[in-house]
Amino acid sequence: QLQLQESGPGLVKPSETLSLTCTVSGGSISSSSYYWGWIRQPPGKGLEWIGSIYYSGSTYYNPSLKSRVTISVDTSKNQFSLKLSSVTAADTAVYYCARHAAITMIVVVIPTYFDYWGQGTLVTVSS
């Protein structure tokens, strides 16, 4: 059974960088059929896709966050990570990692939907 587990600090100071890691178990992050993504949910609000990464390192980011986001992958550890810089209180949210099913469009592999999610981790931005 595929499992994803987020880890990282639950409290980050304004202007600093939020860093989270997602550890995947029960499946290989190097599968050609999937991207691996991050989604966030501010308290009491809806879902916002942050970005996704392929095992090769290819990434797609939400343009609204692109200037501040870096997603990386470590296939040797079956992990992928999120860094969000210059955080403010508006970045306070539950952050989820998820498996992002991919399709091949001619020669490009693109992510479509999320099929398995981690339990989520609350990150609060506060001094």
Add this chain to the structure above:
Amino acid sequence: DIVMTQTPLSLSVTPGQPASISCKSSQSLLHSDGKTYLYWYLQKPGQSPQLLIYEVSSRFSGVPDRFSGSGSGTDFTLKISRVEAEDVGVYYCMQGIHLPKTFGQGTKVEIK
């Protein structure tokens, strides 16, 4: 960005009764490969979202058959034939073909 608009935003349902949620996208989700990239998720209280329906009408593994999806192009519907207590939570639609991936605002379903 593709805007996903759900109605209603909240729903109170008597157990055993049907429920229906609408989702409209600002652009067609039909791709040239013939597939329509519309998905439904349920986020139960205190849990992460779980996939219910993929590509408009296909139930994900383990999803009860009281859940069904329909629609085409820009208009979609999730139906629960007979609501059970375990169906409470927030339902989200999501489009998976355009970038960035976007979700509807969510529809909160509660039991009367």
